[in-house]
Amino acid sequence: MVSKSKSLSRRSVLGSMIATAVFPQLTRAQQGNDPSSQEASKVKIRMTFNGQTMTATLYDNASARDFASILPLDLKIEDYSTNEKISYLPHKLTEAGSGPFKNERPGDLCYYAPWGNLALFHSGYRYSSGLIRLGRFDDGFEPLLMRGEFPLRIEQV
Numbered sequence: 001m002v003s004k005s006k007s008l009s010r011r012s013v014l015g016s017m018i019a020t021a022v023f024p025q026l027t028r029a030q031q032g033n034d035p036s037s038q039e040a041s042k043v044k045i046r047m048t049f050n051g052q053t054m055t056a057t058l059y060d061n062a063s064a065r066d067f068a069s070i071l072p073l074d075l076k077i078e079d080y081s082t083n084e085k086i087s088y089l090p091h092k093l094t095e096a097g098s099g100p101f102k103n104e105r106p107g108d109l110c111y112y113a114p115w116g117n118l119a120l121f122h123s124g125y126r127y128s129s130g131l132i133r134l135g136r137f138d139d140g141f142e143p144l145l146m147r148g149e150f151p152l153r154i155e156q157v
Contacts, residue, residue: 038101040135043068044157047120049077049150052143055157056109058135063097063111067134072155078148083123085144087152092116098132107137120144 041060045068046053058064070090080086083106095113104127110119113130120137122144 038133041065044138045071045135045154046157047152047154049152050143050146050148052146054141054143055138056135057138058109059097059133061097061132061134063093063095063132064134066093067111068156072153075152075154077120077150077152080119083121083125085120085122086112087118087120087154089116089118093132095132097134098130101127101133107141108133109135109137 038059038061040057041064043058043064045056045058047056048054058068067089073090075087075089077085077087089111092113093111093116098113104121104125106122106124108121108125110121111117111132111134112119113132118134119131120141122141
């Protein structure tokens, strides 16, 4: 039984090494997901709802680039729990920008892959599996504090 366990362990290590060599872009996609190592891109977006406008700067990751590629969008924004507003996208984004991140804080613009929605945080939260940070709001997030559902327009600036 011991040799079978060692063999299985060696196979796992060998398989990981082969996957890294054959698919290096997947390995790189998982690096740099901590906000301290992610660079802001030059892509800015504008979100307008309920007569309010917010701008955000997207991060330079595959998921944020995929999001920018489908703009402009006309959606609906609604409250979810007590710390965020959400908006469902017309289709799911790539998850290549996924991975754990730290330093979560209000003003983060994220994508929740399992549900295919944007998550716009206006209060504290913690990273959870499937959450991908797309960017940050530039000048605050006060419009997110208005409770209710509203038509939402998202476009590149």
